[in-house]
Amino acid sequence: LGYSYLLRPLSRERPYQRLNPLPIPTRPRRRTRNRGSSAAVAQTHLAPLASDEADRFASMRSRNPVSTHVEPATTLRIATEVVSRHWGPVGISLHSIALLPKRSPDASSYTRHYKARTKSKHEGDDAEALLPNEQIPSTVIVRQAPEDFDAENSRDWEASAFFRDWAALQYLSQIDTPRAHGPQVYGGHRRYGTLILEDLGPKELVLEDLLSLAPPVHGPPTPQKRQLAQSACVQFSRRLASMHADTMGTSEVYYDILNGINAKVARAARQYGGGYLSDLRVAEVTETLQYLLGEEFSEGFFDDLRDELTTVTETMRKPSEFIALVHMDVRPDQVIVRHTGNVRLVGFGVAAPGHALLDWAAVRMGFPVSLAVQKIPGALLRTMQSAYYQHLKSTVSHRGCSLGERTFGEQLTLACAFWIARVLDDLADADGIDSESDAGDEDHGDEVTPPFDVVQVRSQILARMDAFVEVCDECPGHAVPALHSATKTLANQLRSTWGRVPPLPVYSALNDE
Numbered sequence: 001l002g003y004s005y006l007l008r009p010l011s012r013e014r015p016y017q018r019l020n021p022l023p024i025p026t027r028p029r030r031r032t033r034n035r036g037s038s039a040a041v042a043q044t045h046l047a048p049l050a051s052d053e054a055d056r057f058a059s060m061r062s063r064n065p066v067s068t069h070v071e072p073a074t075t076l077r078i079a080t081e082v083v084s085r086h087w088g089p090v091g092i093s094l095h096s097i098a099l100l101p102k103r104s105p106d107a108s109s110y111t112r113h114y115k116a117r118t119k120s121k122h123e124g125d126d127a128e129a130l131l132p133n134e135q136i137p138s139t140v141i142v143r144q145a146p147e148d149f150d151a152e153n154s155r156d157w158e159a160s161a162f163f164r165d166w167a168a169l170q171y172l173s174q175i176d177t178p179r180a181h182g183p184q185v186y187g188g189h190r191r192y193g194t195l196i197l198e199d200l201g202p203k204e205l206v207l208e209d210l211l212s213l214a215p216p217v218h219g220p221p222t223p224q225k226r227q228l229a230q231s232a233c234v235q236f237s238r239r240l241a242s243m244h245a246d247t248m249g250t251s252e253v254y255y256d257i258l259n260g261i262n263a264k265v266a267r268a269a270r271q272y273g274g275g276y277l278s279d280l281r282v283a284e285v286t287e288t289l290q291y292l293l294g295e296e297f298s299e300g301f302f303d304d305l306r307d308e309l310t311t312v313t314e315t316m317r318k319p320s321e322f323i324a325l326v327h328m329d330v331r332p333d334q335v336i337v338r339h340t341g342n343v344r345l346v347g348f349g350v351a352a353p354g355h356a357l358l359d360w361a362a363v364r365m366g367f368p369v370s371l372a373v374q375k376i377p378g379a380l381l382r383t384m385q386s387a388y389y390q391h392l393k394s395t396v397s398h399r400g401c402s403l404g405e406r407t408f409g410e411q412l413t414l415a416c417a418f419w420i421a422r423v424l425d426d427l428a429d430a431d432g433i434d435s436e437s438d439a440g441d442e443d444h445g446d447e448v449t450p451p452f453d454v455v456q457v458r459s460q461i462l463a464r465m466d467a468f469v470e471v472c473d474e475c476p477g478h479a480v481p482a483l484h485s486a487t488k489t490l491a492n493q494l495r496s497t498w499g500r501v502p503p504l505p506v507y508s509a510l511n512d513e
Contacts (some may be wrong), residue, residue, distance in 0.1 A: 145193025
């Protein structure tokens with residue numbers, strides 16, 4: 001759901017309609033095709049699903065036939081070819097599968113992740129005699145793009161995200177660093193949308209699950225779980241700083257890799273930047289704020305505001321010495337915590353060279369591109385920011401660069417200004433945000449109490465506005481005074497308009513209560 005709907009006053013004539021959750025494939029299914037070698041046997045297992053969802057998923061598949069469907073046997077053949085080019089003759093058997101729903105609720109928008117077992121084929125041995133090799137990982141992840149994947153269409157979102165993710169992970173895989181930033185890339189196939197990645201292991205945890213105490217981390221919060229979650233958050237901050245420091249000044253390497261994979265996507269990336277860098281509407285944001293706050297400020301104030309937003313946008317796209325590979329979609333469910341305590345990043349589908357502090361600013365702003373409904377407490381955020389800054393400073397100082405606290409604060413304010421502009425850009429699509437309050441728990445005549453989801457989104461918007469105001473307050477003399485004042489005033493106005501909006505709760509594992 002977009003902000004434009006969630007911000008409107010709700011009435012009985014236009015009730016809120018909850019979207020049905022995507023079905024998850026359920027019953028185990030095996031598909032075998034023998035082509036004369038055990039390497040050609042594909043065994044796929046679908047994760048269990050509630051029995052009442054199975055027929056729904058099957059009927060959905062029948063209503064959405066897609067001719068570009070890549071069968072598991074084809075995926076197996078492609079994966080075998082790719083890893084054989086990497087390690088020499090290697091056999092693969094597909095072991096298990098997970099289907100990840102993407103943006104649209106139809107079967108063609110599933111990305112398949114296979115866990116594949118690998119065995120080397122020694123020269124002179126029979127093709128069936130596959131012996132393990134210590135230099136080859138025992139398992140790899142085979143990612144198969146959705147069925148509607150179109151490699152030749154640079155405007156296809158799924159294709160663009162697939163190739164950006166591939167290029168970013170391959171770029172990071174080439175960096176000589178003691179600890180990898182993401183899963184290693186072993187190869188891929190452009191036409192079929194197949195990518196072979198490192199298997200991070202069965203004991204990996206997603207940071208989101210660790211923070212929210214979701215399975216496999218479950219049960220009541222304990223001091224041990226809190227300490228583990230806090231440590232993972234700090235390691236996550238250092239991983240971001242390390243990735244940014246390692247990629248500063250090397251953006252051409254990324255573009256060369258992306259160009260070798262898909263030249264059309266590379267040209268679009270050079271022209272428009274990352275997915276969230278390309279579509280900030282400065283004029284619409286300014287007009288919306290002038291409409292909402294016109295009585296609070298003079299007309300000249302909004303001219304200054306427009307100039308500030310333009311400067312912020314240009315700085316994020318062409319940040320000179322601060323250019324690095326930025327994730328642009330960083331959030332707790334894109335962070336993998338390994339059993340060793342090491343942290344890896346995944347989900348680089350909108351990554352691109354940009355301002356190095358955009359990722360940390362997103363953390364500080366409460367993950368503005370996600371639907372996070374919980375927050376990291378302020379004390380831990382300050383610890384994480386200190387860890388990020390110190391690690392980034394120490395790394396770049398070895399290369400003759402200096403990063404003082406004042407410069408860091410000024411650049412962080414600009415990066416946070418970009419993200420709050422994104423929030424305000426979403427508000428520019430909204431109507432009715434200046435209507436009477438409907439966020440309480442009472443029945444106001446024709447209006448009804450908004451559903452919990454609407455209250456959550458309002459809490460998120462206000463939390464991100466408060467975070468931006470706090471960052472500006474920490475850096476006196478920053479470059480966006482008009483945006484600072486407008487955001488602070490608008491937050492107060494929205495609180496008055498919406499009525500009682502509860503603050504975002506702290507993540508369960510980090511809650512001291």
